[in-house]
Amino acid sequence: EAGVAQSPRYKIIEKRQSVAFWCNPISGHATLYWYQQILGQGPKLLIQFQNNGVVDDSQLPKDRFSAERLKGVDSTLKIQPAKLEDSAVYLCASSLEAGNEKLFFGSGTQLSVL
Amino acid sequence: AQSVAQPEDQVNVAEGNPLTVKCTYSVSGNPYLFWYVQYPNRGLQFLLKYITGDNLVKGSYGFEAEFNKSQTSFHLKKPSALVSDSALYFCAVRDSGYSTLTFGKGTMLLVSP
Numbered sequence: 001e002a003g004v005a006q007s008p009r010y011k012i013i014e015k016r017q018s019v020a021f022w023c024n025p026i027s028g029h030a031t032l033y034w035y036q037q038i039l040g041q042g043p044k045l046l047i048q049f050q051n052n053g054v055v056d057d058s059q060l061p062k063d064r065f066s067a068e069r070l071k072g073v074d075s076t077l078k079i080q081p082a083k084l085e086d087s088a089v090y091l092c093a094s095s096l097e098a099g100n101e102k103l104f105f106g107s108g109t110q111l112s113v114l
Numbered sequence: 115a116q117s118v119a120q121p122e123d124q125v126n127v128a129e130g131n132p133l134t135v136k137c138t139y140s141v142s143g144n145p146y147l148f149w150y151v152q153y154p155n156r157g158l159q160f161l162l163k164y165i166t167g168d169n170l171v172k173g174s175y176g177f178e179a180e181f182n183k184s185q186t187s188f189h190l191k192k193p194s195a196l197v198s199d200s201a202l203y204f205c206a207v208r209d210s211g212y213s214t215l216t217f218g219k220g221t222m223l224l225v226s227p
Contacts, residue, residue: 004157033214042204042217043158056214091157098213101148101165105157 002026004106006092012112018080021109025073025094031055032069033103034077035091043091049075050098079111087113116141118207120218127195128226135190135221137205144210147188149179152202152220161203164188175199195225 005024013019025032031050035043046065048055051072060067064083069075079086089110093103117140127133139145149161162173169181179190190203205218 035217040219042206042219044217045214048214093158101146101163101208101215102160103150103158103215105150105159107155107157 004092004094004104006090006106006109008109009107010110010112012114013082014114015084016081018078019082019111020076020078021090021092021111023075023077023092023106025075025092026104029094029096029104030072031095031098031100032075033093033095034067034075035093037089037091037108039088046077048098055098082111082113084113087111116207116209116212116216118205118216118218120203120205120221122221123219124222124224126224126226129197130194133190133192133195133199133223133225135203135205135223137188137190137218138186139188139205139207140186141207141209142211145186145188146208146210147179147181148206148208148215149173149177149188149190150204150206150217152204154201158204161190195223197225197227199223200225 034046037043046060047057047067049069052069067077089108091108093105119138147164150158152158164171164181172178202220204220206215
């Protein structure tokens with residue numbers, strides 16, 4: 001089966017610019033997650049969707065980050081404006097359902113903010 | 115609140131020797147525990163999980179983990195390490211009453227030939 005697809009693979013921007021990441025989960029997976037992984041740290045959950053509804057966005061910096069899940073399938077994560085501390089790998093994951101512990105991760109988007 | 119700690123940044127082991135990667139956790143309710151592995155330039159992959167039952171769980175690639183409730187630990191083990199096991203390993207926890215995972219900071223495992 002196809003895995004979780006993410007694009008772009010790498011992105012370099014200057015601070016105060018905007019950026020968007022795209023994710024296509026595994027077909028049939030109802031739950032989609034966006035994680036932020038800063039170098040030397042474990043992944044930190046930014047937002048969790050169940051179908052096209054938000055389950056948890058308590059750690060999403062809502063003044064600059066936004067996310068949507070179109071028709072309960074693809075998802076886009078946006079940062080506007082970016083800060084230096086946003087430099088990280090942004091991981092998308094999906095699972096069959098919320099509470100299903102087996103997450104399937106994409107390869108991530110590595111963001112560098114200069 | 116839920117949290118997980120991986121006290122070692124790096125573990126070095128010779129090929130053929132047993133390996134252990136340590137993990138401790140803190141939850142309010144019952145813990146659901148997981149190990150994921152991240153190979154270079156690849157996404158995280160699920161290795162194994164503990165929900166209930168036998169304290170020793172077996173997973174992919176010959177790995178196993180032992181749940182110890184009194185020590186709040188969930189250490190990853192393998193009887194005989196391979197060079198190809200070299201990767202970044204993440205422990206994760208979810209409280210039974212909560213739906214999202216919290217990951218540790220990761221432990222780099224280096225297996226030398």
